[in-house]
Amino acid sequence: MQERTPSAGTLTPVDATRAHTDRVVLLPLAAAVVVAAAIVGWLVLGNRGPATPSNVAVGPVLVSAGQLTSASHSLGRPIYWAGPRDDSSYELTVTAGGRAYVRYLPRGVAAGDSRADFLTVGTYPGAQAYENLKKVSTGPAVHSNLLDGGGLLVAPKRLPKSVYVAYPNADYQVEVYDSMSGAARRLALNGLIKQIR
Numbered sequence: 001m002q003e004r005t006p007s008a009g010t011l012t013p014v015d016a017t018r019a020h021t022d023r024v025v026l027l028p029l030a031a032a033v034v035v036a037a038a039i040v041g042w043l044v045l046g047n048r049g050p051a052t053p054s055n056v057a058v059g060p061v062l063v064s065a066g067q068l069t070s071a072s073h074s075l076g077r078p079i080y081w082a083g084p085r086d087d088s089s090y091e092l093t094v095t096a097g098g099r100a101y102v103r104y105l106p107r108g109v110a111a112g113d114s115r116a117d118f119l120t121v122g123t124y125p126g127a128q129a130y131e132n133l134k135k136v137s138t139g140p141a142v143h144s145n146l147l148d149g150g151g152l153l154v155a156p157k158r159l160p161k162s163v164y165v166a167y168p169n170a171d172y173q174v175e176v177y178d179s180m181s182g183a184a185r186r187l188a189l190n191g192l193i194k195q196i197r
Helices: 013-043 064-076 127-136 183-189
Strands: 058-063 088-094 099-104 120-125 142-146 150-155 162-166 173-175
Touching: 058 064, 058 099, 058 142, 064 088, 064 099, 120 127, 127 150, 127 162, 127 173, 142 183, 150 183
Parallel strands: none
Antiparallel strands: 058 088, 088 099, 099 120, 120 173, 142 150, 150 162, 162 173
């Protein structure tokens, strides 16, 4: 007896079982995506409850300047950025350890783009951040500058695309990265790296 070959568009028992299995596997994945979206929305769009725990990771997600402010309030600690830019979208990422990154993407670039071509300002929580940065602020391997408000800028000569900033009595350090050599240092020296308010 010859087995019938199914016609196009007809499900065989194996295909039907595979389709059912695919639905069973995709349902938990879809539920996880919905839960993740709810957490992102709660954090970024303005939670009015207590501060978000530092072990909640968010993003990368595109946000408005107002949503960056809401996220900073929700976290209960500062997030730094390089100010508003008309030609850019803002991407926010908050790690499980509480680090917050604001990345400036050209309009039309999707959140999570893997290229390292974009201005990024990271805010890192850490006790004695100023004292720790001060310890590495001297010597021939770095450029150091005092900033308004008592801030300290340290620019490692071997990493000309990144600078580090800290302020007295503040438990966080700020890193500014720009793919153009020297640009991050110029931004910090010109007072353009500020706390989101």
